Amino acid sequence: MSKQQHKRGANMRTRLIITALFVLLQIVVFMATAYFFAGRTFWVHVIFQAISFITVARIITKRSNPSYKLMWIIFILIFPIVGGLSYLVWGGGRIFPHVKKRMRKFSEGAEPFLKQDVKVKNRLIYDDLHHSRQSAYLKKASGFPVYDNTECTYLSPGETALPVMLRELEKAEKYIFIEFFILSEDSMWEPIHEILKRKVKSGVDVRVIFDDFGSITRQYQGFANRLRDEGIKVAVFNKISASVNLFQNNRNHRKIIVIDGKVAFTGGINIADEYINKITLHGYWMDSAVMLRGKAVSSFTIMFLNMWGFCVGKKQRYLKYITDYSIPTAGFVQPYADGPINDKNPGEGLYMQMLNTAQRYVYIATPYLIVDNAMIRALTLAAQSGIDVRIITPHIPDKNYVHPVTQYCYEELLEAGVKIYEYTPGFIHSKFFVSDDRVATIGTINMDYRSFFFHFECGVWMCGNDAVLDIKNHFLKIQNQSTEIERKTWKKRPLRQKIKQAVLYFFAPFM
Numbered sequence: 001m002s003k004q005q006h007k008r009g010a011n012m013r014t015r016l017i018i019t020a021l022f023v024l025l026q027i028v029v030f031m032a033t034a035y036f037f038a039g040r041t042f043w044v045h046v047i048f049q050a051i052s053f054i055t056v057a058r059i060i061t062k063r064s065n066p067s068y069k070l071m072w073i074i075f076i077l078i079f080p081i082v083g084g085l086s087y088l089v090w091g092g093g094r095i096f097p098h099v100k101k102r103m104r105k106f107s108e109g110a111e112p113f114l115k116q117d118v119k120v121k122n123r124l125i126y127d128d129l130h131h132s133r134q135s136a137y138l139k140k141a142s143g144f145p146v147y148d149n150t151e152c153t154y155l156s157p158g159e160t161a162l163p164v165m166l167r168e169l170e171k172a173e174k175y176i177f178i179e180f181f182i183l184s185e186d187s188m189w190e191p192i193h194e195i196l197k198r199k200v201k202s203g204v205d206v207r208v209i210f211d212d213f214g215s216i217t218r219q220y221q222g223f224a225n226r227l228r229d230e231g232i233k234v235a236v237f238n239k240i241s242a243s244v245n246l247f248q249n250n251r252n253h254r255k256i257i258v259i260d261g262k263v264a265f266t267g268g269i270n271i272a273d274e275y276i277n278k279i280t281l282h283g284y285w286m287d288s289a290v291m292l293r294g295k296a297v298s299s300f301t302i303m304f305l306n307m308w309g310f311c312v313g314k315k316q317r318y319l320k321y322i323t324d325y326s327i328p329t330a331g332f333v334q335p336y337a338d339g340p341i342n343d344k345n346p347g348e349g350l351y352m353q354m355l356n357t358a359q360r361y362v363y364i365a366t367p368y369l370i371v372d373n374a375m376i377r378a379l380t381l382a383a384q385s386g387i388d389v390r391i392i393t394p395h396i397p398d399k400n401y402v403h404p405v406t407q408y409c410y411e412e413l414l415e416a417g418v419k420i421y422e423y424t425p426g427f428i429h430s431k432f433f434v435s436d437d438r439v440a441t442i443g444t445i446n447m448d449y450r451s452f453f454f455h456f457e458c459g460v461w462m463c464g465n466d467a468v469l470d471i472k473n474h475f476l477k478i479q480n481q482s483t484e485i486e487r488k489t490w491k492k493r494p495l496r497q498k499i500k501q502a503v504l505y506f507f508a509p510f511m
Contacts, residue, residue, distance in 0.1 A: 052080045055087050066373065068449065071507075099250070103341055106315055107306035113318045114298055116145035123148070124332050124463065131439050131463055134353045135334055138461055141346035142336035144302075149326035150294035150333040152460070152467035154442070155267070156430065156474055158275040161289045162188065168263045168291070169195045175205040175321060177258040177304040181251065181444075183210035184218035184272035192271065200231035207233040209307055211252040212240050218272060235311035250340055252307065253444050253455040255289075256300055261323030264292045264300040266335075266443055266458055268367075268429045275429070283396040283426020286478060288365070290442050290460055290467060292335075294327035299335035303458055306337075331465035338445060339456040347445035347459060348452040351433055352378045358435045361388035363475045365430040369393055369406040370448035370508045376409060380416035388419075392475070392482055395422035398429075405508050408501040414487040421482035428478065431459075432471055440468045449508060 056076055059069050072087050116139065124146060125132045135146045155161035169176060169192065176199060183189065196206050208227060224234040237252040257265040267289030273279045275287055292300070301323075305316040338347040355362055355378045362382060369391065371379075383389040391413070397403030410420055431447075434440040443459020445451045462468055 052076050059087065068453070102313070103310050106309035106313055113302055113322060114145055117147070120146060120148045120332070128438065128463060130357060130359075133357060134350060134439065134461060135332065135463070137353050138334055138336050138346055138350060141344040141349055142338065144299045144334060144336050146332050146334040146461075147294070147296040147299075148332055149328055150292055150296040150331075151327040151329045152331070152333060152462055152465045153291040153293075154288070154467040154470040154474065155265075155291060156286070156288040157277065158269045158285065158287045158289075159277055161265075161267070161269055161287075162191075162276050164291060165257060165265060166191055166195065168259050168265075169199075169257075171263075172199050172204050172259045174260045175207070175258075177207050177256065177301070177308075179209040179252070179254055179256040179304055179307060180271050181211045181214040181253045181255065182218060182270035182272050183208070183215050184270070185220055185223055186218070186273045187278055188273050188276050189271050196232055197230055205233075206231070207235070207304075207308060209235045209237055209252070209304070209311060211237045213238070213251055214253075214270070216240055235308055237307070237311055249454055251450075251455050253451065254303070254307070254337075254458045255444050256304055256458060258297060258300050258304055261297055261301050261321055262293060262325045264297040264335075265289055266292075266300065266460060268431050268444060281427075282394070282398050285426060286423060286428040286430060288430035288432060288442060288471075288474070290462075292333065292460065294325060294329070294333075296333040296335055296460070297325065298322050300458075303335070303337050307456070329465075331468075332463045333465065334461040334463075335458065336443075336461065337456070337458050338451075340454055345452055347443070347457055348375065350441055350459075350461065351375070351445075351447070354433050354435050354439065354441070355379060355382045355387075355389070358382060358387045358389075360436050361390070362433060362435045363472060364389070364391045364447075365428055365432050365475060365478065366391065366447040367394055367398070367427065367429045367431070368402060368446045368448040369409050370402070371409060372449070375447070376412060379413055379418055383413070383417035389417070390419045390421065390475075390479065392421045392423055392428055392478055394427040395424045395483065396426045398427050401504060404497075404501040404504045408505040408508075410485055410490055411487075414485065414490060420485040421479055422485065423478060423482045425481055430478075432475075434468060434471045434475060437469060437472060439463045440465075440471045442471065 056073055059072055059076075062069065076087065121135075124135055139145060153164070155164055176196065178192075178196075196208075200206050224236055227234045238250065255266055255268070255270060257263075268287045269275045269289045274281045274285050277285050301321050302318060305318055305321065309316045336346050336350070338345065352375065379389060379391075393406055394403070397406075413420060430442075431445055432440060432442040439462065441459050441461045443457065445457045445459055451457055
């Protein structure tokens with residue numbers, strides 16, 4: 001890391017630390033005040049206890065993830081005075097009602113603009129009735145239709161994807177939409193930035209969204225304003241503030257590039273040097289993306305404009321940006337969005353659908369394996385029924401406190417017959433499922449609570465495309481570079497490692 005990069009990170013990190021200290025101070029004052037008043041009179045104490053009791057009853061009867069509910073119940077039992085109040089302030093829902101209301105006010109969704117072509121839907125059912133269930137589920141849960149006439153190109157690793165992105169950005173004539181969780185002001189950004197500046201001068205509508213938390217230590221002061229001075233439109237998602245509120249827990253984890261409504265990119269790759277192995281943070285960084293050309297790009301256009309409308313507080317002219325562009329090719333493509341606005345969880349649901357409908361194999365790449373009992377059950381049932389279930393996770397973690405939680409699930413999965421591999425050269429950040437040489441999904445959705453329940457995410461489901469086999473073959477290549485976790489050896493790991501994994505797993509719903 002250069003001195004300049006270190007200074008940039010230190011300056012922005014200071015802002016993050018100061019903000020965190022203010023938030024911590026608010027929490028301490030809140031808890032101290034509650035305990036002070038609870039100790040003053042018997043009746044105040046009884047009221048606090050009643051609030052906690054009612055809250056536990058509400059949690060038990062609420063339709064939400066059981067592991068998340070259990071975490072809050074235990075917290076309330078340990079801290080009965082403030083536990084109930086804490087849940088009402090921070091844990092009552094996946095997102096604040098006023099945020100949900102604002103999202104729905106300025107984001108039109110997919111339905112008004114993207115109608116399902118019945119002929120395409122019926123042809124998918126005719127060609128592949130078995131896997132069409134996954135598409136039907138996605139349409140109902142996410143709202144985005146399935147398309148034909150869309151070319152899919154699998155891109156991996158990051159240093160392979162970047163030149164393709166730059167080539168397509170250079171072709172832009174009308175607009176460029178960019179949305180990333182991490183947008184780092186470093187050497188990967190430089191060639192992208194140069195193209196954007198040139199395109200703005202030629203009249204192209206260039207818009208950029210980045211998540212404030214994901215990018216806070218990655219940019220120099222005034223980054224967004226400097227882009228605006230260059231004519232690039234910028235929206236910062238959910239700015240970090242020194243306030244205690246649930247919405248700070250919701251981040252925009254999506255990675256999207258849309259060019260003229262004709263080309264789109266998504267996947268695990270952010271804009272930062274580690275994603276193209278320009279710098280080494282956790283060994284070799286293995287990541288993946290997919291490029292779409294054709295009809296399905298319209299869904300990513302709508303996704304971006306929905307998020308832009310929410311961020312800037314203004315409805316968008318959606319139809320202006322929809323392009324009737326087709327690339328005749330075999331197969332079906334269905335982009336989808338996920339987020340805390342509703343409780344349908346299409347990302348997690350699709351993963352389960354693929355496990356439940358697999359006939360021969362399901363290969364999975366994920367940087368995190370922090371899953372609840374329902375997902376563990378789906379994985380183990382698939383393996384126990386004879387499906388070849390394989391999972392690749394990192395060998396070198398990016399977060400030392402998270403990796404033991406990933407490893408906690410190994411033993412139960414191994415006993416059921418799931419094969420687990422750790423990517424030996426470093427950190428695998430790819431997020432994909434591929435099954436039966438027929439279907440695959442790739443996107444931004446990790447196998448953890450944050451992606452399934454709190455983050456805004458996106459992905460692409462593919463059926464009968466050449467990219468499906470490309471993903472499978474790449475999985476096998478990565479597997480050959482990985483170390484298989486043997487059940488007998490894993491059971492003999494040190495006791496302190498087992499205890500560490502179990503203790504950290506207790507906090508899994510918050511990770």
